[in-house]
Amino acid sequence: MQNVIHLNDIANRAHATPWPAMVPPSDHRRLEALLSLMGEQLPDAAASTGQPILLRQLLAGGSLFLEGTSAEAIHFVRAGTFKTFRTAEDGYEQVLGFSARTELLGFDAICDGRHPTSAMALEDSSVYTVLLRDLATIARSVPAFERALHRAVSSSLASACEVADMMAAVAADVRLARFLLNVSRRMAALGQSPLRFVLRMSRREIASYLGIAHETVSRSFGILHSLGLVVADKRDVEIVDIEGLLEVSRGTRRSDDVKVRATHAQTRRLRAL
Amino acid sequence: MQNVIHLNDIANRAHATPWPAMVPPSDHRRLEALLSLMGEQLPDAAASTGQPILLRQLLAGGSLFLEGTSAEAIHFVRAGTFKTFRTAEDGYEQVLGFSARTELLGFDAICDGRHPTSAMALEDSSVYTVLLRDLATIARSVPAFERALHRAVSSSLASACEVADMMAAVAADVRLARFLLNVSRRMAALGQSPLRFVLRMSRREIASYLGIAHETVSRSFGILHSLGLVVADKRDVEIVDIEGLLEVSRGTRRSDDVKVRATHAQTRRLRAL
DNA sequence: CGGACTGTTGACAAACTTCAATCCGAGTGG
DNA sequence: CCACTCGGATTGAAGTTTGTCAACAGTCCG
Numbered sequence: 266m267q268n269v270i271h272l273n274d275i276a277n278r279a280h281a282t283p284w285p286a287m288v289p290p291s292d293h294r295r296l297e298a299l300l301s302l303m304g305e306q307l308p309d310a311a312a313s314t315g316q317p318i319l320l321r322q323l324l325a326g327g328s329l330f331l332e333g334t335s336a337e338a339i340h341f342v343r344a345g346t347f348k349t350f351r352t353a354e355d356g357y358e359q360v361l362g363f364s365a366r367t368e369l370l371g372f373d374a375i376c377d378g379r380h381p382t383s384a385m386a387l388e389d390s391s392v393y394t395v396l397l398r399d400l401a402t403i404a405r406s407v408p409a410f411e412r413a414l415h416r417a418v419s420s421s422l423a424s425a426c427e428v429a430d431m432m433a434a435v436a437a438d439v440r441l442a443r444f445l446l447n448v449s450r451r452m453a454a455l456g457q458s459p460l461r462f463v464l465r466m467s468r469r470e471i472a473s474y475l476g477i478a479h480e481t482v483s484r485s486f487g488i489l490h491s492l493g494l495v496v497a498d499k500r501d502v503e504i505v506d507i508e509g510l511l512e513v514s515r516g517t518r519r520s521d522d523v524k525v526r527a528t529h530a531q532t533r534r535l536r537a538l
Numbered sequence: 539m540q541n542v543i544h545l546n547d548i549a550n551r552a553h554a555t556p557w558p559a560m561v562p563p564s565d566h567r568r569l570e571a572l573l574s575l576m577g578e579q580l581p582d583a584a585a586s587t588g589q590p591i592l593l594r595q596l597l598a599g600g601s602l603f604l605e606g607t608s609a610e611a612i613h614f615v616r617a618g619t620f621k622t623f624r625t626a627e628d629g630y631e632q633v634l635g636f637s638a639r640t641e642l643l644g645f646d647a648i649c650d651g652r653h654p655t656s657a658m659a660l661e662d663s664s665v666y667t668v669l670l671r672d673l674a675t676i677a678r679s680v681p682a683f684e685r686a687l688h689r690a691v692s693s694s695l696a697s698a699c700e701v702a703d704m705m706a707a708v709a710a711d712v713r714l715a716r717f718l719l720n721v722s723r724r725m726a727a728l729g730q731s732p733l734r735f736v737l738r739m740s741r742r743e744i745a746s747y748l749g750i751a752h753e754t755v756s757r758s759f760g761i762l763h764s765l766g767l768v769v770a771d772k773r774d775v776e777i778v779d780i781e782g783l784l785e786v787s788r789g790t791r792r793s794d795d796v797k798v799r800a801t802h803a804q805t806r807r808l809r810a811l
Numbered sequence: 812c813g814g815a816c817t818g819t820t821g822a823c824a825a826a827c828t829t830c831a832a833t834c835c836g837a838g839t840g841g
Numbered sequence: 842c843c844a845c846t847c848g849g850a851t852t853g854a855a856g857t858t859t860g861t862c863a864a865c866a867g868t869c870c871g
Binding site: 740741742752753755756757759760772773791 | 816817818819820828829
């Protein structure tokens with residue numbers, strides 16, 4: 266309900282703002298731009314299929330799609346930042362990830378036709394949207410698009426692993442260190458400074474993402490600061506000692522669990538011979 | 539290294555066992571079986587492309603692929619159970635997920651050509667293997683395969699969300715409750731009893747997956763037992779009161795975090811008008 | 812039977828969540 | 842225009858959960 270209102274609102278103000286909510290498709294150039302974004306060569310000129318690729322722009326706080334709604338498209342982030350999240354029955358919001366330029370959103374809805382998550386813009390953002398209806402056609406007629414899609418999906422899976430990496434194994438300050446290093450790497454990949462950046466998400470969102478209380482996030486920032494590793498003022502972050510931060514990020518749980526596990530695995534393999 | 543040894547060993551004993559490690563491709567029938575497994579219609583007879591789809595069989599404890607090795611194929615689980623995991627420098631093993639029949643493994647390696655995770659069989663298992671070299675060709679020539687692939691990838695993404703759901707938000711006994719319900723649903727989806735099943739993984743693996751100590755897993759089993767919700771003897775589990783288990787699984791953190799967040803989002807949207 | 816592993820339980824210390832108070836910045840309304 | 846409110850962020854104190862260390866029962870296998 267809220268989203269309907271919201272989307273309408275965005276659409277309504279389209280005439281009054283330099284950010285129209287939905288740009289009508291302009292064949293080929295759009296595809297070219299998308300492939301360029303995703304690091305693929307331009308399609309051979311013959312590939313001008315005229316398939317509709319939409320450019321959609323959202324304001325900070327705008328929803329790209331909502332949990333539970335039917336899946337109609339996938340989206341490649343062109344600019345800005347999104348968070349994906351699920352909302353529990355009691356209203357608790359679990360942040361599942363943050364997505365920046367070149368990342369893919371909405372693909373997890375294909376398997377059952379409904380979005381298992383919501384996605385919201387954390388700042389003014391824009392995405393290339395490909396309708397599911399056209400997906401197979403484009404993929405088949407433009408190999409470069411298919412490659413880009415496969416890589417984007419694969420990246421999504423890989424970064425899902427990183428989420429687990431951060432949440433599952435460690436103390437709060439180590440989680441925060443890993444999070445900051447993760448952000449740092451992403452910034453570098455986007456050609457921005459990996460040592461000085463502005464977080465686009467609130468402490469609460471970070472806390473939900475890392476699986477800790479937001480007060481603990483603040484305290485962990487304090488710990489990293491007192492160790493001389495980072496300087497943070499609200500959302501402005503500077504990494505002072507990245508080596509030290511890496512050192513902290515290596516902390517895990519007690520590791521005796523595992524060595525036995527490895528031994529066990531070897532045992533099983535040997536036993537199998 | 540170990541895996542090379544291992545695979546060779548498996549291959550060596552192929553002549554002495556009913557479980558050959560690598561079955562030579564037998565065109566078309568293999569593809570048909572794979573598509574049937576993935577819930578797609580048989581391809582039109584014309585689609586007999588003769589693309590190699592391998593059937594690979596592994597013993598309990600065998601590695602399907604190892605973290606850091608170059609990616610050469612993707613795998614559809616035909617039978618058995620796998621765990622995927624990453625090993626930290628200090629040897630701590632973070633379990634990222636468990637995969638059963640119809641699930642896809644190895645796709646997260648496509649983006650950079652190296653496996654970010656390892657996969658190991660928890661019991662005797664078998665997979666259909668499609669070489670990356672052939673992937674685009676098959677996908678383009680067999681639409682049903684492409685659909686199946688997209689759905690499988692999408693499912694992987696969706697279940698990655700569930701991991702986050704379990705690990706990030708809750709007390710240990712709630713995590714365990716969610717885990718058991720998750721297993722229960724998967725069992726149901728595979729046509730087995732959702733109320734009585736055998737876990738294929740150890741307490742340590744569950745603990746790593748849920749991000750808690752293995753002793754805490756034992757204690758949480760004890761709590762769920764004392765609440766009259768489940769009866770567990772080692773890896774044999776019976777869900778006695780699934781409603782009660784669902785009730786427990788709904789527990790989250792204090793939820794005031796979120797409601798404000800929603801208000802905030804609305805504010806931003808309204809402000810934007 | 813010894814060795815190795817799984818699973819369970821107890822005790823204690825450490826870390827975290829929660830509740831609470833405060834500061835600050837931004838937008839609202841008088 | 843300024844006081845006011847609301848939410849973000851930080852910090853303190855208290856209570857609880859959980860991780861860790863340790864010991865032990867049960868199982869499988871050589």
